[in-house]
Amino acid sequence: MKTKKHWYDYLWIASTLYLLLGFINILFAWLGLLCFFIPLIISIVKGNKAYCNKYCGRGKLFNLLGNKLGLSIKRECPTILRRQWFRYSFLIFFLTMFGNMIFVTYMVFGGSRELVNVVKLLWTINFPWNFSYNNSISPWIAQFAFGFYSVMLTSTVLGIITMIFFKPRTWCVYCPMGTMTQAICKVKNHGKE
Numbered sequence: 001m002k003t004k005k006h007w008y009d010y011l012w013i014a015s016t017l018y019l020l021l022g023f024i025n026i027l028f029a030w031l032g033l034l035c036f037f038i039p040l041i042i043s044i045v046k047g048n049k050a051y052c053n054k055y056c057g058r059g060k061l062f063n064l065l066g067n068k069l070g071l072s073i074k075r076e077c078p079t080i081l082r083r084q085w086f087r088y089s090f091l092i093f094f095l096t097m098f099g100n101m102i103f104v105t106y107m108v109f110g111g112s113r114e115l116v117n118v119v120k121l122l123w124t125i126n127f128p129w130n131f132s133y134n135n136s137i138s139p140w141i142a143q144f145a146f147g148f149y150s151v152m153l154t155s156t157v158l159g160i161i162t163m164i165f166f167k168p169r170t171w172c173v174y175c176p177m178g179t180m181t182q183a184i185c186k187v188k189n190h191g192k193e
């Protein structure tokens, strides 16, 4: 039986567009803040994971690639990824890297550091990204965009790798946003969720 499609079933298009727009103009990376704040707001206000369950375009993209397009070999996710200590360690690591990105943006804002037109993949590999920035705006705004796009690209690449070798939405098991919203829901619902 066919299940009825909803508008949010197509949000994988938004996630794909986001990645493509980063090649055209890096300033579009600022839009990624929506994927940061909306899940937090939903979990704080509603105390549930509606964002993960319904609205996350990235989760839907992995589902599409892995299930519909058959790009996943669908092995069970390694137990270590499910462990609480691993998920929280990864969250702390992710937030530390995020904080470092904000600090670099602040230094560029203060003039103590120059803008670096690179996208950093997996926190280590630098890709020159001059083609998507035309020096038309304050350097700190561009620096944040490069940093934030690096975070989004890195998490997508990690998600795609785990999608291929394990079940399609394995990234969701250790996704920092998922861990954060789950923790918020737990506190909000007094440990019930």
Ligand code: SF4
Pocket (backbone or CB within 6 Å): 039, 051, 052, 053, 056, 057, 058, 059, 171, 172, 173, 175, 176, 177, 178, 179
């Ligand atoms: S766990 Fe992360 S990637 Fe998965 S649905 Fe939630 S926010 Fe999206």
